[in-house]
Amino acid sequence: MKSGLLGALGGLGGGTAATLGTKFVSGGLRHSVQGKKCLNVATSKRWNAVSQRTRRAQNIPSSNDLHHWAIPRNDWGKHVSNSIKNHPFNLNSIPKPIHHSIHSKFNFYKRLGAGVPKSFQAGSATGDVFGGASGE
Numbered sequence: 001m002k003s004g005l006l007g008a009l010g011g012l013g014g015g016t017a018a019t020l021g022t023k024f025v026s027g028g029l030r031h032s033v034q035g036k037k038c039l040n041v042a043t044s045k046r047w048n049a050v051s052q053r054t055r056r057a058q059n060i061p062s063s064n065d066l067h068h069w070a071i072p073r074n075d076w077g078k079h080v081s082n083s084i085k086n087h088p089f090n091l092n093s094i095p096k097p098i099h100h101s102i103h104s105k106f107n108f109y110k111r112l113g114a115g116v117p118k119s120f121q122a123g124s125a126t127g128d129v130f131g132g133a134s135g136e
Helices: 004-009 014-028 048-060 073-078 096-104 109-116 124-129
Strands: 065-070 091-095
Touching: 048 073, 048 091, 065 096, 091 096, 091 109, 096 109
Parallel strands: none
Antiparallel strands: 065 091
């Protein structure tokens, strides 16, 4: 499963670099209203603290959940540092019903399409292959 996910992410094409640049410039990776850096040693990396700061900083509506799209919060992600897996880059704001379906109803391919930000799907055929039900 890991190699399939990494293969899907690796096949995203040229759109990925442009997306990263856009997210950095537009504040899509913004971690706190006060402008704290995510890697700041004094800032908590625990999920509850990070999700609250990210929701405030990015004005995420209460009707949306934050989804760990590249590195899961659990499963093999348990072995990844909180500062990496809870970084705003790895959090995708999606509607709660879609997030619930990702973790309960969707098959593997549809889960990838629904959880991956649309801007990352644009560099490849992931939107067509995986269903493209992203909440962005």
